Amino acid sequence: MKRLTPLLLALALAATAADARVRNVTDADAPRSLSADGPVAVQWNDPAGFTELKFSGNRWESQRGNWVFQLADHLRKEAEKRLPEGERLEVTINDIDRAGRYEPGRGIHMDSIRIMRDFYPPMMDLTFTRYDAAGNVVDEGERRLRDTMYLSNASIGRSSDSLRYEKQMIDDWLRRELGQRIATR
Incomplete structure (x- = not known):
């Protein structure tokens, strides 16, 4: 049994390491x-x-x-708060460009730091269809969301959320598209 213990421990550590790998948004099994x-x-x-x-x-x-996934989940939660009772919303995200850029050539280890500049605004392209309670299409279309003033919003700058600029851009779009109403569900 003593000889099996190190082997079992090694197998357990290997299984844990495999599960702990960093998920990538492009993984084949990613939703x-x-x-x-x-x-x-x-x-x-x-x-x-x-x-x-x-x-x-x-x-x-x-x-x-x-x-x-985090941005899609944020979009859903915030839209549910604003969507009138009985209505439905279907959204397809076609493209995302997060705020900032990685700038290679800036020095050792600097290529893994996201640099925020005015000319790297967050962007999202999406299509949506909004249905009323009877299932009729109320609105549909394509939207190109951009927040070119993302660095000027002081309240966002204090947040430690790495997706704060993109989430604020989504919130702004939902306010314009669905209004200020916060539904109670």
């Missing part, structure tokens, strides 16, 4: 939509084609994490 419960459905195209990954300056750093 491409949120679960279909509730009045707001959000899905997205393959992040490998998103501007964030194609032109980031550091594709490997840009694809790390679960940020597409």
Whole structure:
């Protein structure tokens, strides 16, 4: 039994290390939509084609994490608060470019730091369809969300959320699209 203990420990550590690997938004098993419960459905195209990954300056750093899912989840939660009772909203995220860029060539280890500048604003392209309680289309279309003044909002700057600029841009769009009403569900 004493000889098996180190082997079992090594196998347990290897299994834990495999599960602890960093998820990438481009992983084949990564979701491409949120679960279909509730009045707001959000899905997205393959992040490998998103501007964030194609032109980031550091594709490997840009694809790390679960940020597409987090932005979609934020969009759903905030839309549910504003959507009138009985209405439904379906959103497809077609492209995302997060605020800032990785600027290679700035020195050792600097290519893994996201640099925020006015000319690197957050961007999201999406299509949506809004339905009334009877299932009739109320509104639909394409939207190109941009926040060119993202660095000027002092209240956002104090947040430690790495997606704060993108979430604020989504909130601004939802206020314009759905209004100020906060629904109680």
